[in-house]
Amino acid sequence: MAQPHELRERGLRLTPQRELVLAAVRELDHATPEEIAEKVRQTHPGINLSTAYRNLETLENVGLVQHSHLGHGGASYHASEEVAHLHLVCGTCGSVGDAPIEVASSFVNELSEDYGFRTDVSHFAVYGTCSTCSQKELE
Amino acid sequence: MAQPHELRERGLRLTPQRELVLAAVRELDHATPEEIAEKVRQTHPGINLSTAYRNLETLENVGLVQHSHLGHGGASYHASEEVAHLHLVCGTCGSVGDAPIEVASSFVNELSEDYGFRTDVSHFAVYGTCSTCSQKELE
DNA sequence: CTGAATCTGCGAATCATTCGCAAGTGGTCT
DNA sequence: AGACCACTTGCGAATGATTCGCAGATTCAG
Ligand SMILES: [Mn+2]
Ligand SMILES: [Mn+2]
Ligand SMILES: [Zn+2]
Ligand SMILES: [Zn+2]
Numbered sequence A, B: 001m002a003q004p005h006e007l008r009e010r011g012l013r014l015t016p017q018r019e020l021v022l023a024a025v026r027e028l029d030h031a032t033p034e035e036i037a038e039k040v041r042q043t044h045p046g047i048n049l050s051t052a053y054r055n056l057e058t059l060e061n062v063g064l065v066q067h068s069h070l071g072h073g074g075a076s077y078h079a080s081e082e083v084a085h086l087h088l089v090c091g092t093c094g095s096v097g098d099a100p101i102e103v104a105s106s107f108v109n110e111l112s113e114d115y116g117f118r119t120d121v122s123h124f125a126v127y128g129t130c131s132t133c134s135q136k137e138l139e
Numbered sequence C: 001c002t003g004a005a006t007c008t009g010c011g012a013a014t015c016a017t018t019c020g021c022a023a024g025t026g027g028t029c030t
Numbered sequence D: 001a002g003a004c005c006a007c008t009t010g011c012g013a014a015t016g017a018t019t020c021g022c023a024g025a026t027t028c029a030g
Helices: A016-027 A033-041 A049-061 A101-115 A131-138 B016-027 B033-041 B049-061 B101-115 B131-138
Strands: A065-068 A076-079 A085-090 A096-100 A126-129 B065-068 B076-079 B085-090 B096-100 B126-129
Touching (some): A016 A033, A016 A076, A033 A049, A049 A065, A096 A101, A101 B096, A101 B101, A126 A131, B016 B049, B016 B076, B049 B065, B096 B101, B126 B131
Parallel strands (some): A085 A126, B085 B126
Antiparallel strands (some): A065 A076, A085 A096, B065 B076, B085 B096
């Protein structure tokens, strides 16, 4: 018995564009739709940007990819199987650091207990000032 | 000794548009540039949307207003003197709830101690699923 | 009161994302 | 293999949000 393809078993048609978009999301990390389309073009030069957008939305609907917001602008996409982590975005220098989600577990628990709110800490970045920029402020 | 106007003492010229934009930010809470311009039009019908954008940027530069991101889209502005609080945004129903920033204090401390990162927890919303939507999922 | 620097209104330009539609393709059922 | 139809794609246009360029108006120091 042919083992169903991961896209087919979610009710999606298998098109080269769709497979390549998914592969690009997996290779690149936190990539924008534009960057993903650019990556796909290495293999499939004709892909249209709107096809990338449409497939990202479709893939997100079936849970294979997710988006998050790392800056003030548009979203970036990552594969769902990727290990979740926090993004520490510095508003001064723009750097993006990582931290394990465990750092937020007590915060998440408190919101859950006090407000019944189930938090996805990695959907939005954590905004602030990085240590480097904090030190420069003292000068 | 004439006591300098809050805008003048920050090196800004005093224009009716600028004062009205600041007043609108203070009256409305978490308003978009569009909503702020709309509010200003009640008093000064001629104000242009781009003037609202420019003044919001200017007022933010001198620290009188700040912006935050409550959804996937554009920013919203609030007065700096306003009491900071968390925004709990539900990705399912879109509701925006509030919570005191103290809920995040241990999280903020941990990021500070472990990464030297000074977090502004209210710049980005806290994303997740509200209690109402969580319960509906169980059905 | 004057002049230079700063602001404003207006329309056009950008940028990101979404749409409409006609042509192309994938999966299913003979 | 062949036919059919729903799903996809490419393309260009439409949107919506924000930014720019510029010429005329305003603010404020001198
Ligand atoms: Mn921001
Ligand atoms: Mn989002
Ligand atoms: Zn920094
Ligand atoms: Zn909800």
